[in-house]
Amino acid sequence: MDALGDFLPQFGIHTDFVKHINDLAEVESKIGPDTRAIFAETVANPSTEILDIEPLSQLAHEHGIALIVDNTAPTPYLLRPIEFGADIVVHSTTKGITGHGNAIGGAVIDSGHLDWVNGRFPPIHHTAAGHQR
Numbered sequence: 698m699d700a701l702g703d704f705l706p707q708f709g710i711h712t713d714f715v716k717h718i719n720d721l722a723e724v725e726s727k728i729g730p731d732t733r734a735i736f737a738e739t740v741a742n743p744s745t746e747i748l749d750i751e752p753l754s755q756l757a758h759e760h761g762i763a764l765i766v767d768n769t770a771p772t773p774y775l776l777r778p779i780e781f782g783a784d785i786v787v788h789s790t791t792k793g794i795t796g797h798g799n800a801i802g803g804a805v806i807d808s809g810h811l812d813w814v815n816g817r818f819p820p821i822h823h824t825a826a827g828h829q830r
């Protein structure tokens with residue numbers, strides 16, 4: 698079972714896949730009114746394809762959606778994706794970040810830069826509005 702293809706659809710979260718993540722025209726062709734985010738690996742496992750983060754970030758932000766990147770392979774020691782425009786960075790800490798693979802873990806880092814109340818993220822918008830009252 699994989700997370701995007703099998704697990705998340707049970708909760709109403711569906712993913713359109715692309716062949717080449719750095720092909721901006723292909724990625725943009727999948728963005729619709731209900732799209733919330735682009736998800737990509739900074740260095741893909743196992744293909745090792747390297748993500749060009751800045752142009753993908755610009756595309757995401759033109760559409761008001763988040764760029765979420767999995768930075769597990771390079772770790773923050775080698776690459777800090779927020780500096781190139783990523784909104785959320787996730788890591789499997791099971792791998793290089795802990796150096797030994799003897800404990801299962803993960804990390805999610807929010808850049809704090811995305812406008813979550815731009816209308817694309819209603820549940821977050823409503824929660825944020827609730828906190829402002």
Ligand SMILES: Cc1ncc(COP(=O)(O)O)c(C=O)c1O
Pocket residue numbers: 738741742767769770788789790791792801802
């Ligand atoms: C890039 C990347 N992210 C996440 C994972 C999932 O890691 P975990 O085993 O901690 O669930 C993997 C597993 O191979 C991976 O290669």
